[in-house]
Amino acid sequence: MIKNDYTIRITQKEDYLPTEIIVRQAFLKKDKPVCLEHYLLNQLRKNDDFIHELDFVMEKDGRIIGQNVFVKANIKADDGRDIPVLTMGPISIVPDLQRQGYGKAILDYSLEKAAEMGFGAVCIAGNIKFYQHSGFKYASEMGIRYHGLPEGASAAFFLCKELKNGFLDGVTGEYATPQCYFVTQEDTDRYDKDFPAAAE
Ligand SMILES: CC(C)(COP(=O)(O)OP(=O)(O)OC[C@H]1O[C@@H](n2cnc3c(N)ncnc32)[C@H](O)[C@@H]1OP(=O)(O)O)[C@@H](O)C(=O)NCCC(=O)NCCS
Numbered sequence: 001m002i003k004n005d006y007t008i009r010i011t012q013k014e015d016y017l018p019t020e021i022i023v024r025q026a027f028l029k030k031d032k033p034v035c036l037e038h039y040l041l042n043q044l045r046k047n048d049d050f051i052h053e054l055d056f057v058m059e060k061d062g063r064i065i066g067q068n069v070f071v072k073a074n075i076k077a078d079d080g081r082d083i084p085v086l087t088m089g090p091i092s093i094v095p096d097l098q099r100q101g102y103g104k105a106i107l108d109y110s111l112e113k114a115a116e117m118g119f120g121a122v123c124i125a126g127n128i129k130f131y132q133h134s135g136f137k138y139a140s141e142m143g144i145r146y147h148g149l150p151e152g153a154s155a156a157f158f159l160c161k162e163l164k165n166g167f168l169d170g171v172t173g174e175y176a177t178p179q180c181y182f183v184t185q186e187d188t189d190r191y192d193k194d195f196p197a198a199a200e
Helices: 013-027 037-044 102-116 128-134 185-192
Strands: 007-010 056-060 063-068 070-077 082-088 121-125 144-146 158-162 173-175
Touching (some): 007 102, 013 037, 013 063, 037 185, 102 128, 128 158
Parallel strands (some): 082 121, 144 173
Antiparallel strands (some): 007 056, 056 063, 070 082, 070 173, 121 158
16 A cells, blocks of 8 residues: 655656656556557647646655646537536556555645646546546546547546536536647657657
8 A cells, every 4th residue: 555655746847758758668568569648748748738737746765656747628518618627647657666556646636736726627538447546437427428439439438527516517518638639659659769768
């Protein structure tokens, strides 16, 4: 179980490359030998909707072991309103320290900071098995649909959490992952040509 042997702080510019490296290490799996997420993080940090005040690194014994980031997003409500929400990620913990509670710790901390900044809800694509421990639910249970999902396709990947109680009361509508999340393999391959081998 997690001990209090870590610190979480706002990411500085000098942390950008080290955090991309750990994202790549975390997301590269034996059964999934390609990774876009480190390049995605690089691109998100240049986007106007990226929230630098919610860009976090986790450190243990002077080493960066985890990170999480947030981006402004939107629900198109069925009554015509635009409901401002957040989306989140990539979030990662270095492979050798996964499943020891660090992921939940940085997630809970960063959600608390997002709530303190006044944001009302977070919508993400993710695995309920991890996110349910931090209060995420299937977005479909909250009346929020995922844009472009074919009829009959499972929306089990699409999760939501209110940061303000009741923020989504009376809201039904559609959420689309912000365009800035759609990076291509081709652009990532180009970026990887100069990416440090340390990330392998
Ligand atoms: C996902 C990730 C951030 C979780 O961080 P973590 O420190 O490994 O997870 P925690 O130890 O805090 O997990 C808390 C609980 O969430 C659940 N959980 C976490 N990762 C899980 C997984 N991959 N599959 C199923 N359940 C998971 C478990 O119930 C876990 O408790 P347990 O280990 O006692 O069973 C981390 O594993 C990671 O970096 N993975 C690779 C990158 C990634 O997939 N990022 C998320 C994309 S949506």
